[in-house]
Amino acid sequence: MTVTSxxxxxxxxxxxxxxxxxLAAAPGNPTPVKESGGIWTDKDGAPTFNIAKDGSVDxxxxxxxxxxxxxxxxxxxxxxxxxxYAPDLTQALKGIDYAQFIAFVAGGIQAxxxxxxxxxxxxxxxxxxxxxxxxxxxYLRARATGGLGxxxxxxxxxxxxxxxxxxxxxxxxxx
Amino acid sequence: xxxRESWVAFAxxxxxxxxxxxxxxxxAQNAMPSLQQAAANTGNWAxxxxxxxxxxxxxxxxxxxxxxxxxxxxxxxxxxxxRGHEGQPLVIGDVMxxxxxxxxxxxxxDLNNNERIIxxxxxxxxxxxxxxxxxxxxxRGVAYGDGKIILHQADNTVVALDAQTGKVDWSTxxxxxxxxxxxxxxxxxxGDKVFAGVxxxxxxxxxxxxxxxxxxxxxxxxxxSEGPDSMIKxxxxxxxxxxxxxxxxxxxxxxxxxxxxxxxxxTWGWYSYDPKLNLLYYGSxxxxxxxxxxxxxxxxxxxxxxxxxxxxxxxKWVYQMTPHDQWDYDGINEMILADLTINGQxxxxxxxxxxxxxxxxxxxxxxALIAANKYDSDVNWTxxxxxxxxxxxxxxxxVVAQYAPGSRGANVNYQGICPAALGSKDEQPAAxxxxxxxxxxxxxxxxxxYEPYPVAYTAGQPYVGAxxxxxxxxxxxxxxxxxxxxxxxxxxxxxxxxxxxxGGALTTAGGVVFYGTLKxxxxxxxxxxxxxxxxxxxxxxxxxxxxxxxxxxxxYIAVLSGVGGWAGIGLAAGLTDPHAGLGAVGGYAALKNYxxxxxxxxxxxxxxx
Numbered sequence: 001m002t003v004t005s006x007x008x009x010x011x012x013x014x015x016x017x018x019x020x021x022x023l024a025a026a027p028g029n030p031t032p033v034k035e036s037g038g039i040w041t042d043k044d045g046a047p048t049f050n051i052a053k054d055g056s057v058d059x060x061x062x063x064x065x066x067x068x069x070x071x072x073x074x075x076x077x078x079x080x081x082x083x084x085y086a087p088d089l090t091q092a093l094k095g096i097d098y099a100q101f102i103a104f105v106a107g108g109i110q111a112x113x114x115x116x117x118x119x120x121x122x123x124x125x126x127x128x129x130x131x132x133x134x135x136x137x138x139y140l141r142a143r144a145t146g147g148l149g150x151x152x153x154x155x156x157x158x159x160x161x162x163x164x165x166x167x168x169x170x171x172x173x174x175x
Numbered sequence: 176x177x178x179r180e181s182w183v184a185f186a187x188x189x190x191x192x193x194x195x196x197x198x199x200x201x202x203a204q205n206a207m208p209s210l211q212q213a214a215a216n217t218g219n220w221a222x223x224x225x226x227x228x229x230x231x232x233x234x235x236x237x238x239x240x241x242x243x244x245x246x247x248x249x250x251x252x253x254x255x256x257x258r259g260h261e262g263q264p265l266v267i268g269d270v271m272x273x274x275x276x277x278x279x280x281x282x283x284x285d286l287n288n289n290e291r292i293i294x295x296x297x298x299x300x301x302x303x304x305x306x307x308x309x310x311x312x313x314x315r316g317v318a319y320g321d322g323k324i325i326l327h328q329a330d331n332t333v334v335a336l337d338a339q340t341g342k343v344d345w346s347t348x349x350x351x352x353x354x355x356x357x358x359x360x361x362x363x364x365x366g367d368k369v370f371a372g373v374x375x376x377x378x379x380x381x382x383x384x385x386x387x388x389x390x391x392x393x394x395x396x397x398x399x400s401e402g403p404d405s406m407i408k409x410x411x412x413x414x415x416x417x418x419x420x421x422x423x424x425x426x427x428x429x430x431x432x433x434x435x436x437x438x439x440x441x442t443w444g445w446y447s448y449d450p451k452l453n454l455l456y457y458g459s460x461x462x463x464x465x466x467x468x469x470x471x472x473x474x475x476x477x478x479x480x481x482x483x484x485x486x487x488x489x490x491k492w493v494y495q496m497t498p499h500d501q502w503d504y505d506g507i508n509e510m511i512l513a514d515l516t517i518n519g520q521x522x523x524x525x526x527x528x529x530x531x532x533x534x535x536x537x538x539x540x541x542x543a544l545i546a547a548n549k550y551d552s553d554v555n556w557t558x559x560x561x562x563x564x565x566x567x568x569x570x571x572x573x574v575v576a577q578y579a580p581g582s583r584g585a586n587v588n589y590q591g592i593c594p595a596a597l598g599s600k601d602e603q604p605a606a607x608x609x610x611x612x613x614x615x616x617x618x619x620x621x622x623x624x625y626e627p628y629p630v631a632y633t634a635g636q637p638y639v640g641a642x643x644x645x646x647x648x649x650x651x652x653x654x655x656x657x658x659x660x661x662x663x664x665x666x667x668x669x670x671x672x673x674x675x676x677x678g679g680a681l682t683t684a685g686g687v688v689f690y691g692t693l694k695x696x697x698x699x700x701x702x703x704x705x706x707x708x709x710x711x712x713x714x715x716x717x718x719x720x721x722x723x724x725x726x727x728x729x730x731y732i733a734v735l736s737g738v739g740g741w742a743g744i745g746l747a748a749g750l751t752d753p754h755a756g757l758g759a760v761g762g763y764a765a766l767k768n769y770x771x772x773x774x775x776x777x778x779x780x781x782x783x784x
Contacts (some may be wrong), residue, residue, distance in 0.1 A: 066628060069642035074377075075306070078644070084743045084772055085258060085311070112302045116257070117277060121306035126636040152588070152624070152644055164586075171631040173469075 025097045030145055038063070038160040039134050046098035047134040049142035055154055057142065059163070062156035064139025067132040071123065079150040080143050085118065093144035101137055105129065131170035207322030207338055210364050213267050218725030220266045223316045223361035224604060225722070227448040228512035231606035232682050233723045237730035238781060239685035243699040243708040246779045249731060250290055254774035256280065259718055259739020261602065262316035262361055263679070264776065265324075266724035267338065272319070275774060276739070277305055277312035277329045283341060286726045294341030300330045304352045307378060307635065311739045313359050313718075315445075315602070320364030320389050327358035327371045333387060335369075345392030349373060349385055354634045356380045363446040363455075364389060365485055370455060372442025376505065379437035379463040379638040384446075384455075384481075386488060396488035400440030400459040400476050401426050407476065407490070408483070414490045415542060417570045421493070429473040429498075437632050438470070439463035440477035444507025444602055448485060449523070452540055455485045456512070456525055458496075460505035465596075466627035466640035467581035473498040478506040480527060480535070482542060492542030497531050498571060501580045502556060502625065503596035503641075504531035509604045511614070512539055517662055526661050528605050528616050530598025531572070533560065534661040544570055548664030550657065551599045551618060553649050556592055580625040580641070588626040588642075595623035595645040597675070597741050604679040604720055606688065611702050613658045613667055615688045617676035620648040620655050656680075656690055656698075658705060668705030674766055677742040678734065679720025691717025691734050693742055694769040697777065699732075715773035716766065718742055729780055737774035738766070 032040035032050040038059035042048040050058040057065075068080065075086035082088030093101070108122035123129040129136070142148035168174070213221035217234050225231050238246065254260065256275040264273035270293065271284040278300060283293040305312055308329060318325040323335040323344055330352045335344040349371065350356040355378025362371040369387040373380060382400040387393065398408035404423060411423040430438060440459040447456045459481065462474035478497040483490050497504050511526045515536075525539040532554030536546040547560035556579060557572040576582040580589040597619055605616040623645045630640030647653045654672035659665070678691030687708065688700045693716045699709035716738025723732050743766075 066626065066642045070628075070630065070639050071637065073643075074637075084739055108306075110302060112305075117302060117305055117312070119302050119305040121303070121636075123636070125633050127631040127633060128636070128640075131631075152642075168629060171629060173629055173631055 025100065026095055027093070027097045027141065027145070030141060032058075037166070038157070038163060039138065047138040047141070049138050049146045049148065051142065051146060051148065057148065057153040057156045058138075059157045059159055060135045060138045061142050061148070062153055063132060064135035064137070065153055067128065068136050068139055071126070071129045072136070075120070080140055081150065086120070089140050090143045093140050098137055102133060105133060127171050131167060208267070210320040213319060219268065220264070220722045220724050221319050223263065223265070223318060223363070224445060224447070224509065227365070227450065229445060229447040229509045229604065230511055230513065230609075231604060231680060231720070232608050234684045235723055235725055235730045236683060236685040238683065238687055238699075238732065240687055240701050240708060242781055243685070243687045245781055246699060246709045246711070246732065247782055248711070249778045249780040251778065252284065252290060252776040254280070254282075254735070254737070254776065256737070256774045257772040258737065258774070259311040259313045259743050260735040260737030260774050261313040261718050261720070261740055262735065263720040263722040264733060264735070265317060265319055266726070267319055269726070270338070272317055272324050272338070273735070273776065274314050274317045274326060276314055276737070277308070279314055279326060279328050281317060281324060281326055281336060281341065283324075283338070296336055296341040298328050298332070298334065300328060301352075304330045304357060307352055307355045308357050308359070308374070311741070311743060313740050315359060316361035318362040318364050318369065320369065323389065325362045325364060325369050327360055327362050329357055329359070331356050331358045331373065333358070333362065333369065333371050333392065335389070335392060347387055347392040347394065350380075354378065354380060355637075360443050361445070363448065365448050365455070368395060368485065370446050372444070372446075372457065374441055374443035376439040376441040376460040376463055377637050377639055378635065379439060379632055380441055381436060381438055382441035382459050384442050384457060384483070384488075386485070398483060398488045398490070400442065400479070401430070401435040401438045401474075403427060408488045409490050415492045416494060418541065418543060418564075426475045429475040431471050434470050437463055437638065438474060438477065440479070442507065444505075445509035445604060447510040447512050447525075449512055449539060453485050454482045454491055454539070456480065456482055456510040456539065458506035458508060458510065458527065460507050461500050461503045463638050464630050464640040465503055466585055466630060467499060467501040468585040468627060469629060469640065471499075474500065478504065480506065480510065480525070480537065482539065494537060494542055494544065494570065496529050496533070496535065496572070501582070502531070502592065504529065504598055506530070508600060508602060511605065511607050513607050513609070515612070515662060517545065526607065526614060528600045528614070530594070530601060531557070532594050532599035533557070533572070534659065534664070536661050546662050546664070548661060550616060550659050550661070550664075550666070551594065551620060551648075551655070553593045553620070553622075554599060580627050585627045585629060588624055590624045591622060592625055593622040593648055594619060595621040596625070596643055597621060597645070601677065601741065603677050603718070606680040606682040608682040608688070608702055610684065610686070611658070612660070613702070614661060615680040615682055615690070615702070616657050616659050617678060617680055617690050618655045618657060619653060619675040619677070620650070621645050621653050621675060622648045654693065656700070658702070670700070670705060670707070675742050677740065678717040681721040681723060681732075683723060689721040689732055689734075691719065691721060691736070693717065693738065693766060695736055695738070697721070697732075697734050697779065711779070713777045714775050716743070716770040732779040733776060735774070735776055738770050738772060
């Protein structure tokens with residue numbers, strides 16, 4: 001994955017975040033067909049996982065695990081399994097596709113009424129999320145439909161060349 | 176101004192001598208007592224931690240070790256809110272006051288009239304506040320002073336309500352929730368001032384403590400945790416740390432560039448006050464981000480115990496417990512003020528059970544370090560604090576590199592660190608019993624793996640940068656309620672609990688200690704032996720603090736149930752043990768098999784009228 005494609009993706013997500021409510025659609029066949037910059041995509045071009053027979057996960061899915069924990073765990077609980085105030089994403093992601101996922105994450109969702117106060121903020125300006133949105137989706141998709149268990153994936157593919165540099169650039173930080 | 180200060184000094188002296196101040200106060204026109212009057216009545220619970228010393232020791236003794244087993248539920252009250260209920264109610268005379276988590280509804284209940292709701296106040300707050308509250312939408316209680324109920328709302332506004340009508344008297348915003356600065360703490364009223372801090376360590380909010388006028392809410396002074404001396408109210412020539420003056424720019428020198436501006440050090444815990452010394456005590460939280468590699472230096476004055484002059488805000492002394500935090504061990508837990516006999520001498524001490532697993536004892540007048548003992552022997556990130564005053568590392572913990580995230584750089588998974596980020600103890604307050612001389616401490620026994628990595632800062636967005644996996648500590652349990660001597664480091668007795676003990680303790684002159692468990696049990700325990708005398712399952716897990724009051728000649732015990740908070744994050748799914756192999760994942764029974772959401776107050780008493 002190149003630096004430019006990460007930034008383009010953020011622009012896309014920002015556009016989607018402005019009130020576009022995508023229609024619910026189940027994600028298609030998750031079989032990985034192509035890899036670029038450590039991220040696998042399915043036949044429709046949506047990010048997906050690639051788990052080897054020995055349980056080793058692809059790099060993108062592993063990064064998704066790390067960044068999920070950073071940005072989403074405090075509400076959606078460990079391993080996407082849900083908490084007392086946000087839904088179980090391992091179930092939710094069975095019913096929503098990549099476009100809708102991005103719309104939710106970039107746009108935020110609210111259900112505030114007398115019975116509950118459920119609020120997910122918009123992450124459209126949060127680079128820690130948007131720079132890794134493909135990876136987070138791949139990880140959650142693996143949890144929802146790929147048989148990836150709870151906890152830290154025990155083994156993972158190595159980082160592709162230039163990954164650190166590209167992430168730092170996208171995050172806008174100097175190391 | 177001068178006049179007012181001397182009145183405060185007079186009131187403070189009176190409180191010290193244990194005298195009831197009968198002199199008329201500013202609120203003489205309505206029948207409500209001053210805080211000094213209210214707190215002097217041992218049947219009331221007028222201060223969030225019961226007293227300025229934060230001992231949570233009540234002199235009530237109707238319920239004692241021989242009759243506690245007969246306790247019964249006297250009455251219950253649903254708060255109407257489902258999220259985590261920390262904190263405790265107040266009782267002033269015939270009225271109980273309590274606050275819920277967001278939306279922060281305050282109730283005044285008539286104890287003379289079957290707990291009828293006298294008034295209720297629900298602030299209008301933007302729901303956007305909800306997701307910027309770090310770890311559930313908790314609130315740790317309201318405060319009382321001069322006929323007013325003081326509430327620190329989630330959206331970081333402090334309001335004063337008329338205790339008799341619930342009408343807003345004044346309202347002062349302390350900063351914007353839009354940058355992640357929120358209110359969760361129980362304010363403290365001292366004389367003519369209200370003290371309140373700020374939450375937001377996971378959003379890079381630079382912490383501060385503010386002194387507001389109890390009369391009209393204007394900000395009298397404000398002191399940050401990090402920044403130039405003027406901002407942190409340090410006097411380079413008089414503010415000391417471990418007996419030495421700190422000198423100029425003591426905070427700035429310990430940060431790279433201007434990282435201190437988004438450096439955390441939030442002040443969301445408990446406040447104590449010594450009227451004789453006129454010092455306010457509190458702790459600051461973690462430096463932001465959770466990736467230590469990104470913020471080199473000691474990151475002062477995060478993770479610090481502060482002693483500030485209550486009138487001017489100037490720091491008298493400070494002590495940083497965890498320089499350059501690598502674990503998220505916020506230093507905000509309560510400061511318990513006690514007079515202990517050490518080597519045959521009575522010493523005015525401050526005792527603090529820190530998240531980092533050490534129980535600190537300091538001389539609260541001078542800030543001298545007396546003891547720093549582990550209160551959980553499985554704490555492994557440090558081998559202990561250097562207690563040699565001649566050592567260059569005096570007062571610093573010696574860190575075990577293996578268990579110190581960042582010591583081998585970022586993007587490394589540091590495994591098997593004890594305690595986990597939620598600490599050997601979080602905000603759930605301990606209690607001190609002068610009769611036994613022991614501290615009763617609700618603790619967490621949880622360990623973690625911690626992998627830090629680079630993050631970007633965006634105002635109002637989380638600024639974390641680490642993946643944590645938490646799992647039960649050695650022995651397989653996650654909570655321990657202990658009776659502890661912080662001077663010797665001896666645990667006198669302990670009760671192991673399956674889940675973290677996240678409810679605050681109460682100790683009483685009846686020789687009975689009370690606490691609540693995450694499964695929802697309210698427990699009465701013999702203070703001397705640790706024997707469980709009474710065990711009652713309330714409707715939801717307890718993360719609130721047990722309190723007691725006297726009404727109509729009868730002693731009552733009250734506690735809020737309502738599982739949530741940090742402890743509730745694993746509620747639905749339970750924690751897994753990454754070291755037990757993939758197959759064992761989910762092997763630890765989930766809390767949801769024992770309890771569900773629900774906000775309720777349960778009040779107990781002995782049978783008979």
